Amino acid sequence: xxxxxxxxxxxxxxxxxxxxxxxxxxxxxxxxxxxxxxxxxxxxxxxxxxxxxxxxxxxxxxxxxxxxxxxxxxxxxxxxxxxxxxxxxxxxxxxxxxxxxxxxxxxxxxxxxxxxxxxxxxxxxxxxxxxxxxxxxxxxxxxxxxxxxxxxxxxxxxxxxxxxxxxxxxxxxxxxxxxxxxxxxxxxxxxxxxxxxxxxxxxxxxxxxxxxxxxxxxxxxxxxxxxxxxxxxxxxxxxxxxxxxxxxxxxxxxxxxxxxxxxxxxxxxxxxxxxxxxxxx
Amino acid sequence: xxxxxxxxxxxxxxxxxxxxxxxxxxxxxxxxxxxxxxxxxxxxxxxxxxxxxxxxxxxxxxxxxxxxxxxxxxxxxxxxxxxxxxxxxxxxxxxxxxxxxxxxxxxxxxxxxxxxxxxxxxxxxxxxxxxxxxxxxxxxxxxxxxxxxxx
Ligand code: SF4
Numbered sequence: 001x002x003x004x005x006x007x008x009x010x011x012x013x014x015x016x017x018x019x020x021x022x023x024x025x026x027x028x029x030x031x032x033x034x035x036x037x038x039x040x041x042x043x044x045x046x047x048x049x050x051x052x053x054x055x056x057x058x059x060x061x062x063x064x065x066x067x068x069x070x071x072x073x074x075x076x077x078x079x080x081x082x083x084x085x086x087x088x089x090x091x092x093x094x095x096x097x098x099x100x101x102x103x104x105x106x107x108x109x110x111x112x113x114x115x116x117x118x119x120x121x122x123x124x125x126x127x128x129x130x131x132x133x134x135x136x137x138x139x140x141x142x143x144x145x146x147x148x149x150x151x152x153x154x155x156x157x158x159x160x161x162x163x164x165x166x167x168x169x170x171x172x173x174x175x176x177x178x179x180x181x182x183x184x185x186x187x188x189x190x191x192x193x194x195x196x197x198x199x200x201x202x203x204x205x206x207x208x209x210x211x212x213x214x215x216x217x218x219x220x221x222x223x224x225x226x227x228x229x230x231x232x233x234x235x236x237x238x239x240x241x242x243x244x245x246x247x248x249x250x251x252x253x254x255x256x257x258x259x260x261x262x263x264x265x266x267x268x269x270x271x272x273x274x275x276x277x278x279x280x281x
Numbered sequence: 282x283x284x285x286x287x288x289x290x291x292x293x294x295x296x297x298x299x300x301x302x303x304x305x306x307x308x309x310x311x312x313x314x315x316x317x318x319x320x321x322x323x324x325x326x327x328x329x330x331x332x333x334x335x336x337x338x339x340x341x342x343x344x345x346x347x348x349x350x351x352x353x354x355x356x357x358x359x360x361x362x363x364x365x366x367x368x369x370x371x372x373x374x375x376x377x378x379x380x381x382x383x384x385x386x387x388x389x390x391x392x393x394x395x396x397x398x399x400x401x402x403x404x405x406x407x408x409x410x411x412x413x414x415x416x417x418x419x420x421x422x423x424x425x426x427x428x429x430x431x432x
Contacts, residue, residue, distance in 0.1 A: 026325075035323040039295070042328050048292035049339070054363040056336060193333055201336035202363050 007082030014077060018213025019043045021220075025246060032250045047209050053202035058107045065103025066204035066211075072096020073211040077218045083147035086134045093218060094127055100196060100208055101183075107199040115195025119183035121257050125264035126170045132272035133170065136163040137225055139279045149228040157226045157237075162275035164226050166268050171241055174219045176212070177249035182257050293339070293365065293422035296328045297415060300338035302358055304391070305381070306345030309405035310372035314342060316408040324412060335361035340418055341368045342411070346378040348386045352394050359395045367418035370397045371411055373404040380404075
C-alpha cells in the first residue's frame with residue numbers, strides 16, 4: 001500500500017521531470033550547434049499550446065491511440081516506480097509504444113502510413129532486445145522486481161556490460177535520436193520528418209509528447225538499475241547515457257530501416273543473449 | 282481573464298510553430314527565411330520551430346505572389362491549420378505581386394486568397410524583419426480575452 005502511494009506521488013512529478021529533461025536536451029542540442037536555443041520551459045509551452053488548439057482529427061482512432069499511448073507509458077512508469085515485475089513493465093510499455101503506430105496507420109496519408117510502418121519496424125527491432133536486457137537484470141539481481149537491484153551491494157554493470165551496451169542502442173530509439181529515429185524524428189536529419197506524427201495534431205500531439213517524456217524517464221530509470229548500489233553512480237550513469245545520446249544525435253545521420261533491423265537483430269540480440277547466458281551459467 | 286487563459290496565451294506566444302509556403306517566389310525571400318534558422322539568427326530562441334506540416338503549424342509564412350496554379354494549394358494549407366493561426370506575408374511579391382504583378386497568371390498578393398495578419402515588406406525581406414513579423418503576429422494570440430479563439 002505504501003509502495004502504491006509513493007509510486008502515485010512520484011508519478012505525478014515525473015511529467016515535470018521529463019519536460020525539464022526535454023528542455024535541457026533542446027538547449028544542449030542548440031549549444032552543440034552554436035545556437036542559444038529555446039528557454040528551459042519550452043517543452044511545457046509547446047504542450048500547453050498544443051492542448052489548447054482546435055481539435056482536428058482525420059479519424060477517431062488517432063485520438064484514441066494518443067490517449068492509449070499516454071496511459072500505456074504512464075502505467076509502465078508507475079509499475080516501475082512501485083517496484084513491480086520488470087516483465088510487466090516491459091509488456092505495458094510495449095502496448096503504449098505500439099498504439100501510436102496503430103493511430104498513424106488509421107489515416108490514409110502516405111506520410112502517416114510510412115511513419116506508422118517504420119514505427120512498427122522499430123518496435124520489432126528493439127522490443128526483443130529490451131526484453132532480453134530486462135531478463136539479464138532480473139537474472140543477475142535474483143528477482144524480477146524493479147527494486148531488486150537497489151538491495152544489492154555490488155553494481156550490476158560489471159556483470160552485464162554487453163546488455164548495457166545493447167541498452168544504449170535501445171535508448172537511442174526510445175529518445176527518438178539519430179541514427180535510429182527512422183519513424184518520427186524531431187529534426188530534419190531525414191526525408192520523413194515527424195512521419196508517424198503527421199496526423200496527430202493539437203491535443204493528441206500534446207498527449208504523445210507527454211508520453212514521450214515519461215518514456216524518457218522510464219528508460220533512464222532502467223539505465224540507473226545498472227549501478228543501483230550507489231546513488232551518485234546511478235546519477236552519473238544516467239547523465240552519461242543522456243549526454244552520449246545527445247552528442248551521437250548531433251554527430252550522426254539517420255540509418256535506413258534495413259540497417260536498423262540489422263543492427264538490432266544482429267549485434268543487439270547477440271550481445272544480450274551472450275550476456276544472459278553468461279549470467280545464467 | 283482567468284489564470285488558465287493567461288497561461289494558454291503565454292504558451293501560444295512562446296511557441297509559434299512555423300509553416301513556410303513558397304507560392305512563386307524567386308527564392309530570395311525563402312533564403313532569408315531559412316537564414317532565420319541559422320545560428321546567427323536562431324529563431325528557436327523564441328520557441329519557433331520550422332514544421333513541414335500544416336496540422337502542426339501556428340504561423341503560416343508565405344513568400345511569392347499568388348497565381349492561378351497555387352491559389353488552391355495556399356487555401357488548402359490555410360484550411361488544414363488548426364485555430365488559432367496567423368498568416369505572415371513575406372516580401373513585396375507576397376504583399377502585392379511585386380515585380381510579377383503584371384504577369385498574365387498572377388492574381389496578386391496573398392491577401393487576395395487568405396486573410397493576412399502581418400505584412401513584411403522588402404525585396405527580399407531581411408531575416409530581422411521576418412523575425413519581427415512573426416513576433417508581431419504572435420500578438421494576435423496574446424492580447425485581449427477573446428483574441429486567439431478565432432484567428
Ligand atoms: S520580394 Fe523580391 S526577393 Fe522576394 S520573392 Fe519577390 S522578387 Fe524574390
